[in-house]
Structures are given as C-alpha cells and as structure tokens.
Amino acid sequence: MLTLIPVPTDDHADPAFKDAAGCMAWLKQLQLTNLQLAHSQLLTQLDEFNRYPMRAPERLATLEQLRETVHHVQNDHAQRLVSKPLPLTENELLVFVAVAQLWQAMAQGYRRCLQAYIDGDSGLARSGALLCQRCLLYNGQVILEHLRSGYEFDAKHWQHLHTLYAFGEQQGFQLREIPDALNGDRPISSCHGAYIRFLLACYAHPAELSRPQWQRLDYWLAQWGNVVTLERSYATSKGDAQPLAVDLGSSHGLRSVKLTTRNANMRYLSMMPLSKLLRVKTILLQQGQTPQQLGLGEYNRDDCIETLTFLHQCWCEDRNIRSRARTPVEKRAWVCYQPENIHAQLSGRAAGGSGTADETWLARNENIAGAQLSCTEPPRGRLRHHQLIALRFDDSEDFILAVTSWVNVTREGSLRIGVRYLPGVPVAVDLHPGSADLSLSRNFSAALLLQAVPGQNLPPSLIVPRDWFKPGLEVTILDRAGGKQMVRLGFSVERGSDYERVSFSPLQP
Numbered sequence: 001m002l003t004l005i006p007v008p009t010d011d012h013a014d015p016a017f018k019d020a021a022g023c024m025a026w027l028k029q030l031q032l033t034n035l036q037l038a039h040s041q042l043l044t045q046l047d048e049f050n051r052y053p054m055r056a057p058e059r060l061a062t063l064e065q066l067r068e069t070v071h072h073v074q075n076d077h078a079q080r081l082v083s084k085p086l087p088l089t090e091n092e093l094l095v096f097v098a099v100a101q102l103w104q105a106m107a108q109g110y111r112r113c114l115q116a117y118i119d120g121d122s123g124l125a126r127s128g129a130l131l132c133q134r135c136l137l138y139n140g141q142v143i144l145e146h147l148r149s150g151y152e153f154d155a156k157h158w159q160h161l162h163t164l165y166a167f168g169e170q171q172g173f174q175l176r177e178i179p180d181a182l183n184g185d186r187p188i189s190s191c192h193g194a195y196i197r198f199l200l201a202c203y204a205h206p207a208e209l210s211r212p213q214w215q216r217l218d219y220w221l222a223q224w225g226n227v228v229t230l231e232r233s234y235a236t237s238k239g240d241a242q243p244l245a246v247d248l249g250s251s252h253g254l255r256s257v258k259l260t261t262r263n264a265n266m267r268y269l270s271m272m273p274l275s276k277l278l279r280v281k282t283i284l285l286q287q288g289q290t291p292q293q294l295g296l297g298e299y300n301r302d303d304c305i306e307t308l309t310f311l312h313q314c315w316c317e318d319r320n321i322r323s324r325a326r327t328p329v330e331k332r333a334w335v336c337y338q339p340e341n342i343h344a345q346l347s348g349r350a351a352g353g354s355g356t357a358d359e360t361w362l363a364r365n366e367n368i369a370g371a372q373l374s375c376t377e378p379p380r381g382r383l384r385h386h387q388l389i390a391l392r393f394d395d396s397e398d399f400i401l402a403v404t405s406w407v408n409v410t411r412e413g414s415l416r417i418g419v420r421y422l423p424g425v426p427v428a429v430d431l432h433p434g435s436a437d438l439s440l441s442r443n444f445s446a447a448l449l450l451q452a453v454p455g456q457n458l459p460p461s462l463i464v465p466r467d468w469f470k471p472g473l474e475v476t477i478l479d480r481a482g483g484k485q486m487v488r489l490g491f492s493v494e495r496g497s498d499y500e501r502v503s504f505s506p507l508q509p
Contacts, residue, residue: 002167004115007108013051020061027069039077039098042070046105056116057123060131063109070106071182074099078145082211085382086150086407087415100145107138129173133180133191136164140198147206148214150408155251162248165195184222185297193225199246199269200228203254204314207406208385213307219297227273234268241275241316243268256318275316282308333361333373337381337389339465339499343446345390346399347428347480363393368421370405375415383407383417386496388463390426391419401426401448401463403496422501423458424450431464432476449477450501461493462502469500474507 017023026045032038046066080095081088088096114131117124124131139160146153168174168191180189201221206214234243234257244254249265260266281294282305291299336345336359343349359380361373373391383389383404390399402419409415430444448463462477473489490503 002114002118002163004111004118007050009053010051011053013048013053015049015052016045017049017062018052018054019058020065023062023065027065030069032069032073035073035076039073039102042066042073043098043102043105046070046102046109050105050109050112055123056113056121059109059116060113060124060127063106063113063134066106067182070102074102078148079211081149083384084149085384085387087379087382087409087413088149088151096145096149096151100142103138103141103145107135107142110134110138128171129168129176129191130178132164132168132171132173133178133189133194136161136168136191136194136198137180137189139164140194143198144201144206147202148209148211150207150406152408152411154411158251158253161195161198162246162250165191166248168192168195184219186223189222189225192230193222196225196228196230196269197221199244199254200315203244204311205406207408209307209310212303213310216297216299216304216307217311223295224274224277227277228269228271229273230267230269232267234270241271242318243270244315245269258318271316275312278308278312278316282312327367328365329363329371331363332376332394333363333371333391334394335359335361335373335389335391337383337387339388339448339463340446342388342390342401343428343448346426346448361391370402370418370420372416372418374410374417379415383415384497388496388499389417389419399426401450403494422450422463423453423456424460426450426463427479429462429480430478431462432478434474434476444478447477449479459503462489462504463499464502466495466498466500469502 017026030038030041049062077095078099081092081099084092087093110131113124113127114135117128117131139157143153143157143161165174174191174195177188177190179187181187183189183193197218201217204217209217230246236242243257245257245260246254246267246269247260247263247265248267249263254269257268281296284294285291285296285301285305285308291297291301291304296304336342360376362376363371363373365372385404385407387404387407389402389404391402392399401422401424403422405418405420407415407417427449429447429449431447432444445465445468447465450461450463452458452460469489469492471489471491475487475489477485477487486507487504488507490505493501493503495501
C-alpha cells in the first residue's frame, strides 16, 4: 500500500484561513496587482496551512478553493523566467525557487489528504481518484518547472510520480474521469491523463521550447491524454512509430523501448495513434485549415506546424536516441560566445573579456555532429538555447563553430551544454555594402564565413548578426588577408538567438 509520510502537523500552526469559507474570504482581499507580494503570501500561508491539524475533507475543500488563484499567480510569476539565459541571476533564481516551492506546497497538501484516504477516512471515501490526480498534477508541475527553467531536479520527484500512478492503477481508478476546471478547454481529467501529460511533456525537451511553444504543448496535451494508452506489453509492425516505455520502479521518465528490458514494472505507450494525429493535423494546416478548425486553439498556423513537427520528431522518430549516441570522452575545450567575441577571437583581435577563449570547459562525450560540455569554473557569461559559440579542443589549433542544443544547471551548480557543430571551417570576415571603395568605407558588419565542405557537398555560408539579413542584398566579403569577393545573399539557412546562417552566390566582377 502507498505510504506518503506527509510532514507532521503542528498545534502551533496558525494560517490566515482554517477552512474553505475562511480561504474564500482571504483570497478576496489578496492584492493580485502586486504579483511578487501575492505570491509570497500564498506560499507562506499554504505552508502554514499544510502544518495545521484539521479534518481531511475540510482540508481538501480548502485546497480546491485555492487552486484557481495559485495557477493564475504561478503562471504570471513564472513569466519573469521566460527566455532567460543560464545560469539565472540571483533575483531570477529566487523567482524560480519560489515557483517550484508553491507547486511543491500544493502537492504536499493533497498528499496529506491522500494519506487520510489511504488510512480509511470515511469523509474521503469517494475522493480517491481526484486526490491521486491532484497529487500527480502538482508533483508533475515541480518536474516541469525545473525542466522549463533548465535546472536539474532530485530524482525522487520521478519516483513519487511513478508511485502515485501505480497506486491509481492498483485501485482501478486510473481512467476514472474527474472534474478539473483548470484543464484547458476540456474541464475533466484522470490519473492516466495527468500522468501521460507529464511523461510526454518531459520527453519533448521542455528546455528547448519557448514559453509560447510550451503553452501550445500544454493546451494540446490536456486534450490528447486519452489518445495514448498505457499497457503492460506491446507489439509493433514495420513502419510503425516505436512505443515509448516507462519503468514504474525507476527514477527517470520515458525511454525508447530500444533502451529498456521487460520487467513487471514496465508500461508501454503506443505512439501510433499520436503519430497519426500529429501528421494529419500538420498536413491539414499546410493545406490551409486553421488551428481553430483543428481544435489546436487560437494560435498562428506556422507556429503550430513548427511545434507539431518538433513534437513528432521527439515522440515518434527516435530523436532522443540519436541525440544521446555519442562516444564518451574527457578532454578540455576553450570556449567563447557572443558573436562579437567570436569574431575577435578568430580574427586575432581578442583582448579578453566576457565569453572569450580563456574560459575552460570539459567535453564529456562527442560524435561527429556535436558534443556535451560542462564548465569547470563559474562562467563569465550566460548561455541560452540556440546560441552561437566557438570552441577549440586542447588537441587542436582550430576553432569549431557550434550552436547550443540545450543548456542546464546541475544540482551542484555546474553549467552544462549540448552543442551541434556547424559544418565548415570558420573564418572571420567583414561585410561591406555593395561595391563601395573598401579603403574609404567604414560601414561594415562583422561576420563569419563557413567554408565549403566538398566531401559532404556543402557550399559555403555566412554567419551574420540576427535580424541583419535581407534576401538579395549585395555585399563585399573582405577577409583578414585582404581577399575580397562580391556576393548576393540568398536565403536563411537557420536562425538562432543571436545569429543567422545565410546562403550566398558570387557576383561577376
């Protein structure tokens, strides 16, 4: 039988509300215009309330009264973390910790109620499915907040999530529908729906998603929870999307079945129905239907296509396996970031400063496409997803250009990154407009030229500052050796947070 061991109550606890009616009155006077103060008061009072001894049915009614306000304040407060590079500043870290603690406080309150249900409280006899779903929901929110913010969490949170689902499964109410007004446009949920939602969301690389993308994902998963079944066995046919697996006795989330072995704790998600749903919606959007017509919400069509395609890659195309297929290594690398610093480093004009090549990192594993690195000292700057960096390994004299695929902070406080190498040897160049007299022109932009890779049939390309590129623009490329070439810019190959990679074609002199 599940044992949750909640924090003991305390007769000295004195929350501002002691029942649902008192909670309603307290919420009416809460000043939501001062978001930081409102958040602090909610966390303080909920912590005090969780310690307060009271009848479990009244505790449940009070927690249900709090939910809407807590979700509203949490969503608004977490906006302060949107698109922040890592590591977070001291003030940002305080926001992150407070948000995670409030989700944890909600989970603790519902766990106390669930323990009372397990202990046989007759007032909760009909509430088992609801309590299990709420515990799954708030424990999952703690996990997601860490993943979205890029901070590693204690593996015990996965263990709690799996144990809660296993309990619902043992009790036979994992599929029972219960009311949940906060579940998007579908105001019902279940233990199964909540569990599947967090498993899939965590497998979709939340740290790589922007807040708008995450909002779309969260909205869709509230509707798609019942599309995916969770079974004790699986069978596949050639060409099918491979199932994903979760071990209810583990301290991690979903994995490809290719990386698991069968045991009694394994459960399998058949991905074929979800793969079909994603592909059909993507095709219909490309054919002109609107997201609203397809039940995807009030979102932009192109944004929906991009997110649906990314999700299909994560869930149905073994993207996660490919990203992990690297050879273990251990070698030092000197890293610099920020385009102006990279240009200065490659051109020989570097004069020290933030993000220059005296910053030492350690590569832990690598393949031909990229590597995983960790900073061996406190970083001088901050990094985010899709940011340009240059690195040079200690066994080479040449720099490699790369883009961050993910960034996170370990529980010990170390900064880690996964990087994808850009093809071609990088050269620092200056771009001058048109065919101006280069000896007189002071109007130029620092850029990086990625030379052609003949063996892979890859033409040269340019790395230019973000938002600088215009198709068809004619420029002169001037390298440090005095060579020059007139070119016409073509199309955008890829766009990151601080750069854009573009094609070009030579112009006849």
